Amino acid sequence: MRAKTERRRRGSQFSLLDRFTSLRDALNGLGILLVEQHNARIHFVVAICVLALGLLTGLSGVEWIMVFAAIALVWMAEAFNSSLEYLADAAVPETHELIGKAKDVAAAGVLISAGFAVLVGLWVFIPGLIR
Numbered sequence: 001m002r003a004k005t006e007r008r009r010r011g012s013q014f015s016l017l018d019r020f021t022s023l024r025d026a027l028n029g030l031g032i033l034l035v036e037q038h039n040a041r042i043h044f045v046v047a048i049c050v051l052a053l054g055l056l057t058g059l060s061g062v063e064w065i066m067v068f069a070a071i072a073l074v075w076m077a078e079a080f081n082s083s084l085e086y087l088a089d090a091a092v093p094e095t096h097e098l099i100g101k102a103k104d105v106a107a108a109g110v111l112i113s114a115g116f117a118v119l120v121g122l123w124v125f126i127p128g129l130i131r
Contacts, residue, residue: 029079037082039110040075047071050121057128066124070117077113081106 033040054067084106088099 033079033082037078040078040082043074043078043114047075053125057125059124059128063124066120070113070120073113074110074117077110081110 034044050067050071054064059067081103085103088102092099
């Protein structure tokens with residue numbers, strides 16, 4: 001934590017070491033997401049299955065972009081949802097109506113992104129599976 005405070009204090013100075021530290025922190029966050037969040041592990045397994053299906057069906061370049069964008073959107077939504085939950089639980093450990101609403105709305109964001117990913121999957125894979 002002290003390193004982040006020190007980086008902020010230095011302001012806009014560019015440091016390659018700070019970039020590597022930021023990358024390490026982000027990878028640590030990805031690890032936390034996979035280890036601690038059950039739904040993230042489900043998203044991971046589904047993403048692997050979708051990528052394998054893409055290889056089997058021979059997706060075009062544009063179709064791959066659509067699939068990768070949908071996967072990234074779901075992962076981003078899950079990460080933001082999880083981070084909001086961690087912050088809310090730290091700030092207000094007891095049950096609070098507004099915290100519950102915030103968590104529900106963040107979870108809705110994940111649901112919306114997952115629904116979009118399903119639509120992309122149907123759009124991309126049904127023609128290939130029919131062939």
